Amino acid sequence: MKWNTIQWLFVAGLLFCSFMKAPAIKNNERNNQFREPDIKTGADQTELYVPYLRGKRVAVMANPTSIIGKKHLVDSLKSLGIHIVKVFGPEHGFRGNASAGAKVKDETDPATGIPIISLYGSKHKPSKEDMADVDVLVYDLQDVGVRFYTNINALARLMEACAENNKEMLILDRPNPNGYLIDGPVLDMKYKSGIGMFPIPMSHGLTVAEFAQMANGEGWLANKEKCRLKIIKVTHYNHAMPYTLPVKPSPNLNTQQAVLLYPSTCMFEGTYINLGRxxxxxxxxxxxxxxxxxxxxxxxxxxxxxxxxxxxxxxxxCYGLDLRNYDTEKLRKSGKINLQWIMELYKASPHKEKFFDSKLSNQMGKIENLIGSGLFRQQIIEGASEATIRASWEPGLSNYKKMREKYLLYP
Structure with missing residues (x-):
């Protein structure tokens, strides 16, 4: 059957209309659509560092997030013939079976026979003796991008130990699931503590390798030492990119929802409110x-x-707020930590004198240590607006953002 001109024009019109109705894919959406599956963590790129480790005495800082594919980094490296002389264990322990804040003892890993030296128990930094039989220290911990998550503190102490003993550190970098978020007051160093050691905002917008470069560059290590770093970067990653963690980063951050809410909800550790523990x-x-x-x-x-x-x-x-189905895309679009929840629950609390009482709550610490500011408690008590609270974070936050640019490995 031959088609006449009118029939051909009709079909062409239908195709044109369907094309016009199809939603356009924005450039950034197209990039995410095609690039996210191509993300390879530093650990996954074994071809870039396994040859470098061969013949060396290797120490590893690791926990359950330290994986190559679905297998633990230490198990994988051992099977590849890498000589691992010891493992340093962080908070929650090497295999992740210790509770938050619980001291962890030295032990021998039953799976591999490798000695594990805890850096979250009687000591927080490797000794000269610990480093004597080490040629290179491998750091591979998944971070979640907030100041009070203690992995970056452990990283800095390890960098100091490497610098003091003339050892190199190999960092296998991983994406920051909250990498888009740079918010909160820069830590006032008079509130320096185990949950905040560096003058960075609550949510710092860095991967661990970028933080390591910043700690070196800004002279934050003891005696302004500088650690020799070798970094294996993440491929096809940018800070704005959503990233779902393949392994829970700690026992209480057991869902992606918890990871994304953590910058906003962890501040309740400094209040008389249970945050789901x-x-x-x-x-x-x-x-x-x-x-x-x-x-x-x-x-x-x-x-x-x-x-x-x-x-x-x-x-x-306990009665309060259920955020399990909260749309975390709202946080991403705002680019801000949520302050409304703490403002709301303080206002609803019938015994406001208890709200910030750290002795009663017996949780992580005082609100000043978590937030990093001596103003926040009084601002909430006085009912200050969010705009007023945020204004008090300047110019520190803006200055940090400019400084941060010097150390970025990813856009």
Whole structure:
């Protein structure tokens, strides 16, 4: 059958209309669509560092997030013939079976027979003796991009030990799941503590390798030492790119929702509010028995071995906010830590004198140490607006953002 001109024009018109109705893929969406599957962590690129490690005495800082594909880094390197003389263990331990804040003892890894030296127990930094039989130290821990997540503190101490003993550090870099977020006050160093050691904002927008370069460049190591670094970068990664972690970074950050809410909800560690510790969904719910009648949502914290043995308000019904289905894309679009939740729960609290009482809450620490500012507590108490609170973070936050640019490995 031959088609006439009118029929051909009709078909052409239909095709044109369907093309016009199809949603356009923006450049950044196209990049994410095709590049995210191509992300390779530093550890995954064994061809770039395994030959370098051969014949060397290797120490490794690792935990369950230290993986090549689906296999643990240490197990993989050992099977590839790399001579691992010891493993340094961070908070939660090498195999991740210790609770948050719990001291971890030295031990021997039953799977490999490799000695494990804890840096979250009687000491926090390798000794000269620990480093004597090491040629190179490999660092591979997944970070989540906030100041009070202690991995970067461990990294800095390891860098100091390497610098003091003339050893090189090999960093196998990983994406920051909150890499888009640079927010919060820069730490006022008079509030320096184990949950905040460096003058960076609450959410710093760096990978661990970028932080290491910053610590070197800004003279933050002891005696302004500089550590010799060898970095294996992540491929096809940028800071704006969403990234889902393949392994939970710690026992209480057990979902991607928790990881993305963590910069906003961890500040409740400095309050008389339970933030989900003692449940299977920490950092995604907030509540207190004192909020009964103010909220209908409720949960009951219990003792959970390896997560929270003695959570705040244990075995008591807590009422408050359920953020498990909160659209975290709102945080990404705003580029800000959420301050409304802490403002709301303080306002709803019937006993406001307890709200910031760290002795009562017995959680991570004082709100000043978490936030990094001596103003925040009083600002919340006085009902200051979010705009006023954010204004008090300047010019420190803007100055940090400019300084940060010098150390970026990724756009």
């Amino acid at each position: 003692g449940t299977q969904f920490p950092f995604t719910v907030l509540g207190s028995p004192e909020l009964k009648g103010k909220y209908t949502f409720h949960f009951t914290p219990v003792s959970i071995k390896g997560m929270a043995e003695t959570p705040l308000f244990m075995n008591q019904v």
